[in-house]
Amino acid sequence: MKYQEALxxxxxxxxxxxxxxxxxxxFGHLQKLxxxxxxxxxxxxSRVTREWDKLQRFEKGEVIDLVAHELPEHTEEEKKRKKALLFFFSAWKDLQKEVVRVRTELAHHNAQGWGNILGAAKGPLGLITAVAVGWVLLEATSVEIAVKNAGCNTMYPMSYSSIPLPGISLPKDPIADGQTGTVRLPPLTLNADGTTPGIIxxxxxxxxxxxxxPSDVTITFDGEVLNNASTxxxxxxxxxxxxxxxC
Known part of the structure; x- marks a missing residue:
């Protein structure tokens, strides 16, 4: 698995x-990630999954509240549900801590050092598809990019439809001069190479x-010009x- 994908x-x-x-x-997406x-x-x-499966015997709703609150235990069924919830919460917190630990360790390593973290990893790595990764990232942590047309001809979103990235959300309407459209993307780190004239x-x-x-077009991302630069x-x-x- 590549360093950037793991991160x-x-x-x-x-x-x-x-x-x-x-x-x-x-929860299914979390397992895949x-x-x-x-x-x-x-x-x-694995422990969280076992506790999750036990909890499903008592959960009738789609959403499980993870915020601590008083749980009723007037009946035998309520007592069993409370016990299952407490075991699940405990395992959930342990998973939170472990993910933070590994992510923090990864953040302090460069791509070459990633092997120290994954050296003992077992199982088929990297089998998760690009579609699944893209969908989950967009669903859980998508970022919003406001695309503003400043003096150019009307821009049509379909012109970007060939981008091979799953989970992308484009503006539905054309963006005329002075107007703004919204794009949503997973929180990736992108390399923008504009050092070749006329190309990014x-x-x-x-x-x-x-x-x-075109030579008369300047693209600026968060105040930084992408033309003629590597960003x-x-x-x-x-x-x-x-x-x-x-334009």
């Missing part, structure tokens, strides 16, 4: 783990795309970004 998966998992509620669907990243995480995840190349671990830029776009640094296309 993105842990980041998305941490967002799900920090939520105040959990659903069956989100964490499985195979680290052997200790796998062990804790974007790349990430499973994503490559080249934009042809790192850290989407996860904040929930909202601004992309201005000027």
């Amino acid at each position: 993105e998966r842990l980041t998305a998992a941490q967002q799900i783990l920090s939520d105040t509620s959990i659903t069956r669907e989100k 964490l499985k195979g990243v680290n052997p200790k995480i796998d062990g804790v995840l 190349h974007l790349s990430a671990f499973n994503f490559n795309y080249t934009f042809t830029i 790192i776009l850290r989407l996860r640094s904040q929930k909202h970004h601004d992309l201005v296309i000027s």
Whole structure:
């Protein structure tokens, strides 16, 4: 598994783990994100899954509240549910701590040092598909990019439809001069290479795309000009970004 992919998966998992509620669907995505990243995480995840399965015998609703509160125990059924919830909460907190630990360790290693963390990993690594990763990242931690048209001809979102990245959300309507559209993306770290005149190349671990830029167009991301420069776009640094296309 590549360093960047592991970091993105842990980041998305941490967002799900920090939520105040959990659903069956989100729990399934959490399992896909964490499985195979680290052997200790796998062990804790297995315990969480066992407690989750026990809890499902008593849960009739879709959403499980993860916020601590008084649980009724007037009947035998309520007592069993409370016990199952407490065991699940305990395992859930252990998983939160383990994900934070591994992510913190990873953040202090470079790509070459990632082998020290994954050295003892077992199981099929990297089998999670790009579609699953993209969908989960967008669902749990997507960031918003406001695309502003500053003096250009009307821009049509369909012109970007060939971007090979699952989980992307584009504006539905054309963006006329002076107007703004919204794009949502997973919190990736993108490399923007604009050193070749008339071209900006974007790349990430499973994503490559080249934009042809007319000579009279300037693209600015969060106040930084991308033309004629090599720039790192850290989407996860904040929930909202601004992309201005000027003519």
